[in-house]
Amino acid sequence: MGADHSAFTVMVVDDHPIWRDAVARDLAEEGFTVVATADGVGSARRRAAVVKPDVVVMDMRLSDGSGAGATAEVLTVSPSSRVLVLSASDERDDVLEAVKAGATGYLVKSASKGELAEAVRATGQGRAVFTPGLAGLVLGEYRRIARNPGGGAIPSLTDRETEILRYVAKGLTAKQIAEQLSLSHRTVENHVQATFRKLQVANRVELARYAIEHGLDQ
Known part of the structure; x- marks a missing residue:
């Protein structure tokens, strides 16, 4: 990576197409390169193995399992990727499981576009993104x-x-x-x-x- 930290490659994993596309669009507008999207654990693993994204923005509820499971799978095939969990606030136990599986960041889905961009940037830089x-x-x-x-x-x-x-x-x-x-x-x-x-x-x-x-x- 050069000095331009905004040029991180990102994969967005979410089983809601409208939300997934919106997150991908927002991140692209912020200067990130969205290299893949996925809707579940299996597709996240397959695509991460190919594109090796710098940052994975991970939803907690997926079509075929949990965000924690997908985090573990992604990091198995792409160990250098860093995972930022995007979660609804009522999924606390799931978030803890995702951190145990290797996620380094956590952001609530109500975060603004700017907050999301900063969290992805921090995650890509290897900094922990955390909340109270x-x-x-x-x-x-x-x-x-x-x-x-x-x-x-x-x-x-x-x-x-x-x-x-x-x-x-x-x-x-x-x-x-x-x-x-x-x-x-x-x-x-x-x-x-x-x-x-x-x-x-x-x-x-x-x-x-x-x-x-x-x-x-x-």
């Missing part, structure tokens, strides 16, 4: 994991990561948190990304443990 609701979800999930007996293999949050997520959950921006804690804006974002990565690791550990406990590894 998502920060609260992540904190809650770590509390649940911490209560899980025999959870020694699952990474826990550092005090600093917990502190930053609490600030995000209260509605502070990364810039405001950086000022409050005398950190750089980038450091704050790195801490948030670290929690996302830990959640993905925790998810893999939990899946492996579930498989072993239920004899699925035989």
Whole structure:
């Protein structure tokens, strides 16, 4: 990538044709190159394998499965892609599953065209896009994991990561948190990304443990 961050390639995955076309059109108008669209898990996987998009804008409800499932499939065939989840606000558990599957960003569908463009740009640059609701979800999930007996293999949050997520959950921006804690804006974002990565690791550990406990590894 050169200096022109708006030139990221994007794939839009949504099972509503009108919404999908509108998002694709909006992003094209903002200078992104929309290289593919898909309406489900299967088509998202097939197209991502061919076009290897920089950013995938992912709906949570698809014709043949979930956005979390599609996120995992896309990242299997195109590991360098980054996934931004677009979700209706009532799909919180699904959003958490998408983050566990590897999504690095989350935006509500009511976001403006400008907010969407900025979120896609940030995602393409490898920055975590998150909301107060998502920060609260992540904190809650770590509390649940911490209560899980025999959870020694699952990474826990550092005090600093917990502190930053609490600030995000209260509605502070990364810039405001950086000022409050005398950190750089980038450091704050790195801490948030670290929690996302830990959640993905925790998810893999939990899946492996579930498989072993239920004899699925035989």
